[in-house]
Amino acid sequence: MTLNSALKLDTVSPHRSLIFCAIGAVAGLAIAGFGLFTSSGTRTSMVPAQDVAVVNGVPILMTDYVSNIQSTYQVPLSQATAKQKKDMLETMIREELYVQRGIELGLPTDSTEVRSALVTGVESMQTTDVISMPVSDQELQAWYQAHMAQYNTEGTMRADDYVTPDLATAEAGVQALRAGRPVPAGLKKSLLFADGNEFYFAAQIHLGPELFKAAAPLKNSEVSTPVKTADGYHVLVMVLNDPPVAQPFDSIRDRVLQDVNEAKSNHLMKSAGAFLRKRADVLIAKGFE
Amino acid sequence: MKRLLIWSAAGIVLAGVAASAWLWNENRFAVMAMRADPAQLPANTALFEHLTREGRGIFQKDCAVCHGANAKGDRVKGTADLTDDDYLYGEGELAQTEQTILYGIRSGDPKGWNLAYMPAFGTANPYGPYKLDPLTPGEIDNLAAYLSEASKTSTSSQTHGVPPSPAALSPAAQAGYALYDSKGCWDCHAADRGGDGAIGAPNLVDKVWLYGTGSKADIAHTLTEGRKGQMPAFFRKLTARQVRAVSAYVYSLQSHKKVSGS
Numbered sequence: 001m002t003l004n005s006a007l008k009l010d011t012v013s014p015h016r017s018l019i020f021c022a023i024g025a026v027a028g029l030a031i032a033g034f035g036l037f038t039s040s041g042t043r044t045s046m047v048p049a050q051d052v053a054v055v056n057g058v059p060i061l062m063t064d065y066v067s068n069i070q071s072t073y074q075v076p077l078s079q080a081t082a083k084q085k086k087d088m089l090e091t092m093i094r095e096e097l098y099v100q101r102g103i104e105l106g107l108p109t110d111s112t113e114v115r116s117a118l119v120t121g122v123e124s125m126q127t128t129d130v131i132s133m134p135v136s137d138q139e140l141q142a143w144y145q146a147h148m149a150q151y152n153t154e155g156t157m158r159a160d161d162y163v164t165p166d167l168a169t170a171e172a173g174v175q176a177l178r179a180g181r182p183v184p185a186g187l188k189k190s191l192l193f194a195d196g197n198e199f200y201f202a203a204q205i206h207l208g209p210e211l212f213k214a215a216a217p218l219k220n221s222e223v224s225t226p227v228k229t230a231d232g233y234h235v236l237v238m239v240l241n242d243p244p245v246a247q248p249f250d251s252i253r254d255r256v257l258q259d260v261n262e263a264k265s266n267h268l269m270k271s272a273g274a275f276l277r278k279r280a281d282v283l284i285a286k287g288f289e
Numbered sequence: 290m291k292r293l294l295i296w297s298a299a300g301i302v303l304a305g306v307a308a309s310a311w312l313w314n315e316n317r318f319a320v321m322a323m324r325a326d327p328a329q330l331p332a333n334t335a336l337f338e339h340l341t342r343e344g345r346g347i348f349q350k351d352c353a354v355c356h357g358a359n360a361k362g363d364r365v366k367g368t369a370d371l372t373d374d375d376y377l378y379g380e381g382e383l384a385q386t387e388q389t390i391l392y393g394i395r396s397g398d399p400k401g402w403n404l405a406y407m408p409a410f411g412t413a414n415p416y417g418p419y420k421l422d423p424l425t426p427g428e429i430d431n432l433a434a435y436l437s438e439a440s441k442t443s444t445s446s447q448t449h450g451v452p453p454s455p456a457a458l459s460p461a462a463q464a465g466y467a468l469y470d471s472k473g474c475w476d477c478h479a480a481d482r483g484g485d486g487a488i489g490a491p492n493l494v495d496k497v498w499l500y501g502t503g504s505k506a507d508i509a510h511t512l513t514e515g516r517k518g519q520m521p522a523f524f525r526k527l528t529a530r531q532v533r534a535v536s537a538y539v540y541s542l543q544s545h546k547k548v549s550g551s
Contacts, residue, residue, distance in 0.1 A: 132393075132525070
């Protein structure tokens with residue numbers, strides 16, 4: 001008697017087929033039910049290789065565990081004691097449990113700090129996503145061309161500043177300076193630019209808006225006309241004026257990349273806000289629309 | 290017909306067994322690779338080489354666009370040379386590389402490196418997080434002269450600065466030497482000019498430059514405009530295993546590190 005004939009597999013039996021189908025269906029339903037209706041049924045039976053633990057299905061990354069041990073105990077994983085490893089793991093499990101408990105208790109709804117942290121976290125995630133997308137050189141060049149003026153150098157200047165209380169002395173001083181003669185006695189040299197060249201932003205603060213407006217267009221060695229300010233009449237002799245100039249792309253490529261990413265990030269946040277608003281069911285009390 | 294069915298069934302079972310064996314081996318490898326202390330991985334030659342081979346392909350796809358196919362970096366883009374023994378953050382350990390890949394540098398991820406950036410001392414507000422005074426063009430010029438001369442003549446190691454004696458410097462560089470202390474550069478770059486790996490402040494007196502060539506003009510540009518480079522966080526783009534593989538590959542590029550038997 002062969003195995004086939006003993007099991008009667010060499011004959012077709014509808015009755016046996018039905019029994020096997022029924023057994024399979026019952027087994028399948030039992031497995032599905034166990035999985036659907038029990039927490040242990042949905043539990044991952046093994047901890048994935050990249051995790052050190054799984055807490056209610058949420059993984060704790062091995063890399064974070066190793067990093068925390070290093071930063072807390074100043075030793076690599078292999079040199080940490082059993083107690084240190086256990087303590088760190090317990091700390092991280094406790095943190096995860098409390099996070100999950102906080103969500104269950106509705107802390108994202110009730111606690112201001114949690115809400116702020118969540119908003120910041122979502123915004124950070126949007127920034128992270130933007131920065132993780134490579135930006136082509138063409139895109140950077142296009143941005144640079146469209147915003148070239150904001151990448152100009154600052155500009156530097158140094159001038160001799162003479163001041164007098166009366167206009168006649170100032171005008172005489174202008175004539176003398178332009179002719180290369182000594183300045184009149186009443187025209188005093190101020191202490192501006194005593195430290196040498198200054199960037200335009202600093203010169204603007206030190207000169208004040210009227211004087212800076214007069215100084216900016218002066219060429220090297222040029223003498224200004226008298227400029228009236230609160231402390232008298234000023235005559236400027238430009239020593240060195242290096243106005244802002246465009247910077248070559250390669251020298252400010254990193255700034256352009258930052259600005260492109262920042263613009264994308266802001267755009268993404270705005271779009272995300274609009275998307276969330278659109279798909280949300282928001283009801284506003286009457287009179288507060 | 291029956292014979293065909295039997296052979297087909299046998300084939301399917303064999304294929305299933307082979308697939309299971311492969312999956313089991315992959316999982317065993319994954320467990321060995323992921324559960325090991327990263328610091329000990331290079332000592333396990335077979336495992337490390339397997340990871341390195343995996344990491345090479347991922348590097349070419351995701352990292353070479355910034356760091357170059359040869360991982361030598363780019364001094365225009367300000368991306369680091371990953372093959373040398375100079376590290377902006379940490380000491381180049383495998384676990385540290387993993388953290389940097391996962392969470393980035395000034396990437397927006399709160400776990401990323403984000404403690405400081407180089408202020409733009411040629412602007413009205415050099416540093417966003419708190420008030421810093423700008424420098425004058427003359428001060429920037431002197432500091433640049435100092436740092437350019439110091440890096441050319443110093444004998445510092447990659448982790449400790451050994452600035453040359455001021456007497457050996459030009460007058461402008463001597464003025465810059467004094468400015469380094471009086472203007473607070475030591476706060477980030479350390480009193481010995483050796484930098485600080487905890488915040489990504491580079492060693493200023495070695496011969497390694499992230500931007501430019503270490504010329505006075507390049508240094509003056511950095512002092513004036515500041516630097517705020519970014520590295521993306523790959524936490525959501527790469528799996529933990531891929532990150533470990535890339536980290537192993539980067540580690541293997543650094544010939545000064547002992548890969549096996551250490």
